[in-house]
Amino acid sequence: xxxxxxxxxxxIVLLFLMIPAMxxxxxxxxxxxxxxxxxxxxxxTAVLLVVIGxxxxxxxxxxxxxxxxxxxxxxxxIAAARYLHRAAQRGGDAPTxxxxx
Amino acid sequence: xxxxxxxxxxxxxxxxxxxxxxxxxxxxPDFYCRMHAAGKGDTLSxxxxxxxxxxxxxxxxxxxPSDWPVLLVILKLLAVVTFIYLTSPTSxxxxxxxxxxxxxxxxxxxxxxxxxxxxxxxxxxxxxxx
Numbered sequence: 001x002x003x004x005x006x007x008x009x010x011x012i013v014l015l016f017l018m019i020p021a022m023x024x025x026x027x028x029x030x031x032x033x034x035x036x037x038x039x040x041x042x043x044x045t046a047v048l049l050v051v052i053g054x055x056x057x058x059x060x061x062x063x064x065x066x067x068x069x070x071x072x073x074x075x076x077x078i079a080a081a082r083y084l085h086r087a088a089q090r091g092g093d094a095p096t097x098x099x100x101x
Numbered sequence: 102x103x104x105x106x107x108x109x110x111x112x113x114x115x116x117x118x119x120x121x122x123x124x125x126x127x128x129x130p131d132f133y134c135r136m137h138a139a140g141k142g143d144t145l146s147x148x149x150x151x152x153x154x155x156x157x158x159x160x161x162x163x164x165x166p167s168d169w170p171v172l173l174v175i176l177k178l179l180a181v182v183t184f185i186y187l188t189s190p191t192s193x194x195x196x197x198x199x200x201x202x203x204x205x206x207x208x209x210x211x212x213x214x215x216x217x218x219x220x221x222x223x224x225x226x227x228x229x230x231x
Contacts (some may be wrong), residue, residue: 003109077194084200
């Protein structure tokens with residue numbers, strides 16, 4: 001058993017750990033629950049890209065992808081948080097408040 | 102060899118923390134509890150797993166001056182670690198603030214008061230004058 005097999009196993013475990021976050025996206029009672037779950041999946045994807053780079057022995061290429069993906073993930077969650085914050089402070093009906101789904 | 106064992110140890114610890122984050126995200130009763138589990142677990146476990154892979158890259162350095170690109174890869178992996186370490190708590194804080202302003206109430210046990218109820222939540226601003 002080489003380190004590549006271990007890396008493949010790590011990737012598979014990461015993939016299976018995305019399932020609870022996916023269920024939380026489907027279930028989550030508020031919109032912010034879904035955003036948190038998307039954030040979790042994005043962080044796991046950034047780690048998974050590093051794992052893929054180790055498996056294919058091209059880490060020097062995939063690490064750039066991981067960095068860019070982490071940056072996009074951060075920007076997306078900050079934008080969603082600012083949007084909901086402003087919408088709540090305006091006092092109007094935010095299109096994504098507490099929705100009893 | 103010892104480097105490989107250490108990196109495997111780091112990665113397995115990181116996966117355990119990922120499992121904790123996933124279970125917490127699934128089972129906690131409340132938005133803030135779920136955000137607590139997701140934020141902390143994800144930050145620490147990403148740090149551990151990526152640091153483990155960065156440590157494993159040390160095996161590729163056989164003679165130093167000619168193998169300098171590996172050192173660049175390790176620096177980039179540490180840059181990913183630093184970036185996640187800085188941004189994940191920031192986004193967690195921003196999302197929790199947005200949730201509080203959005204009116205999501207925490208689950209309080211009966212018999213306890215929500216002391217933050219009247220202090221922190223700003224009254225809604227009336228519609229701005231044109």
